[in-house]
Amino acid sequence: MENDFRLRMTFWGVRGSSPTPQIDHLNYGGNTCCIEVRLPNNEVFIFDAGTGVRNLGDSLLEEFANQKLDLKLFLTHFHWDHIQGIPFFQPLYQAENRVVFHSVAFPEGQHRRSGAKSGLEETLKIQMAHPYFPISLESLAAKKEFREIDPKPLKFGKLTITPFPLNHPGPTYGYRIESDGAVVVYATDLEHGHAKLDKVLRDFSQDADLLIYDSQFTPEDYEKHKGWGHSTWFEACQAAGDAKVKQLALFHHFPSYDDARFYEIVQLARGEFENTIGAQEGWSLTL
Ligand SMILES: [Zn+2]
Ligand SMILES: [Zn+2]
Numbered sequence: 001m002e003n004d005f006r007l008r009m010t011f012w013g014v015r016g017s018s019p020t021p022q023i024d025h026l027n028y029g030g031n032t033c034c035i036e037v038r039l040p041n042n043e044v045f046i047f048d049a050g051t052g053v054r055n056l057g058d059s060l061l062e063e064f065a066n067q068k069l070d071l072k073l074f075l076t077h078f079h080w081d082h083i084q085g086i087p088f089f090q091p092l093y094q095a096e097n098r099v100v101f102h103s104v105a106f107p108e109g110q111h112r113r114s115g116a117k118s119g120l121e122e123t124l125k126i127q128m129a130h131p132y133f134p135i136s137l138e139s140l141a142a143k144k145e146f147r148e149i150d151p152k153p154l155k156f157g158k159l160t161i162t163p164f165p166l167n168h169p170g171p172t173y174g175y176r177i178e179s180d181g182a183v184v185v186y187a188t189d190l191e192h193g194h195a196k197l198d199k200v201l202r203d204f205s206q207d208a209d210l211l212i213y214d215s216q217f218t219p220e221d222y223e224k225h226k227g228w229g230h231s232t233w234f235e236a237c238q239a240a241g242d243a244k245v246k247q248l249a250l251f252h253h254f255p256s257y258d259d260a261r262f263y264e265i266v267q268l269a270r271g272e273f274e275n276t277i278g279a280q281e282g283w284s285l286t287l
Helices: 052-063 119-127 195-205 219-223 233-242 259-272
Strands: 008-013 034-038 044-047 070-074 098-104 143-149 154-156 159-165 173-179 182-187 210-214 247-251 276-278 284-286
Touching: 008 052, 034 052, 044 052, 044 173, 098 119, 119 143, 159 195, 173 195, 182 195, 195 233, 210 233, 233 247, 233 259, 233 276, 247 259, 259 276
Parallel strands: 044 070, 070 098, 098 143, 182 210, 210 247, 247 276
Antiparallel strands: 008 034, 008 284, 034 044, 154 159, 159 173, 173 182
């Protein structure tokens, strides 16, 4: 039976840089970046595989027990907080499942030490190579595919996923995710102040129902971290206003900010852009 929504987005990991299991961080959440997008027919699309993807994997296995999973995973880039959950993603351990990894395209010939067919496959293999992890990616039973993608729209039935470049150390994609008129924009790991890419972000976020934006730092703390590839709650509000989005989610929370500090930040942001939330692990938006 079809679900009664066009698209449902769920946060499984909202923290930037490093997991924060401390008790005073758990209201907003301690797992690193992972969001799920679900279509009415229960097709699942995953964006980033930080530690949050472990819980998503376990939840999918429970929900779809004895059914094959066919999952599409889109990585923004390869910093730890976006891939660290992959070795613990249980659907990869079952032969009946298929996982298709998508990422930015690697320059031809780069990262080819293990006989992998693509830079994407190579990069994920290295993550799980000895001595970093005891089980290799190739030994995991699920069928795995690796697709390097250009910043062009990809169609999956009614769903269109359009990657666009972000200003971050190393190639990084944001994603505009659109189905039947419902639009979520996932833009994490970006630094404002790059005129061309600031405009790209606004163009791709236009009129979105939800903009998920890297607001790692307060404007004051940003001054000490210029060039790190992250933005602020203030810039998030500017982008949300310029792009006329309906709702803004502050995302990629700085590990040093506890719940009380982040609560204050959300209140400040609401003064600039009223319909702002602090992304919270477990929160879902149904459109
Ligand atoms: Zn990150
Ligand atoms: Zn990053």
